[in-house]
């Protein structure tokens with residue numbers, strides 16, 4: 585039976601350390617500030633933005649939640665980003681995704697100052713990630729890496745299979761694993777023999793957004809399973825991208841959903857916002 589990698593517990597431990605750092609920074613006259621921008625009223629996005637604001641406030645950070653109607657134009661959103669880029673009380677800017685279809689998300693993400701890009705989605709910061717330079721690391725993959733480290737998983741020489749190739753999880757998490765000397769395979773909807781690929785993995789990172797798509801009998805005995813999926817099935821139930829119970833029979837360690845990667849995403853956002861404030865305070869922002 586697998587060890588459960590408890591994202592909630594790891595997140596709490598990190599947040600306690602961040603709170604102490606926020607206090608220290610405040611004693612020097614700097615309060616880290618995060619602006620979250622939500623366009624439209626997607627119910628899941630509303631929940632995430634609220635969680636981000638609450639998490640900031642709990643740590644003693646300043647947070648501003650900006651909501652705009654679903655009909656907002658790209659120009660209006662770009663003007664708002666420009667204001668936030670120039671606001672000295674704001675160290676981090678986060679535009680909640682997805683955006684409505686009339687808005688080009690790439691253009692909006694590129695308008696955020698790289699020094700305030702706490703989501704790590706600006707092409708400048710993506711480029712730094714690709715080349716292994718210090719940068720704001722995107723929050724979900726960053727959280728995955730911290731969980732692996734906390735679980736004592738050394739990636740050097742390991743076969744990592746990432747299922748999913750999104751810009752916000754699959755691609756960056758693959759780069760981060762490569763940086764830690766893993767041999768990385770990125771799989772997607774056109775991959776031939778996906779079960780065979782997953783069966784070869786020492787570490788499986790599932791980020792496809794399809795409920796329980798990765799079957800328990802695809803997991804190699806003793807593998808580590810990181811489930812990034814947060815899929816709502818029915819009214820209330822949340823499931824991951826992995827068939828949890830069956831996979832846990834074979835894995836050596838596995839993350840649950842909820843309470844796995846999810847809480848780490850917001851924790852790493854808090855971490856990045858604190859780092860942005862420190863850099864601004866030292867004149868490097």
Ligand SMILES: Nc1nc2c(c(=O)[nH]1)N[C@@H](CN(C=O)c1ccc(C(=O)N[C@@H](CCC(=O)O)C(=O)O)cc1)CN2
Pocket residue numbers: 631632678679680681682703723724752814822841842843844845846847848849850
């Ligand atoms: N601008 C961004 N947009 C989106 C990101 C992102 O990192 N930046 N990621 C996802 C959604 N996301 C944060 O925005 C996110 C998803 C899930 C959780 C989380 O804590 N999940 C909990 C369950 C919470 C619930 O009950 O719904 C868990 O897994 O335990 C946090 C953040 C897309 N958009």
Ligand SMILES: [Mg+2]
Pocket residue numbers: 683684685686687688689
């Ligand atoms: Mg769009």
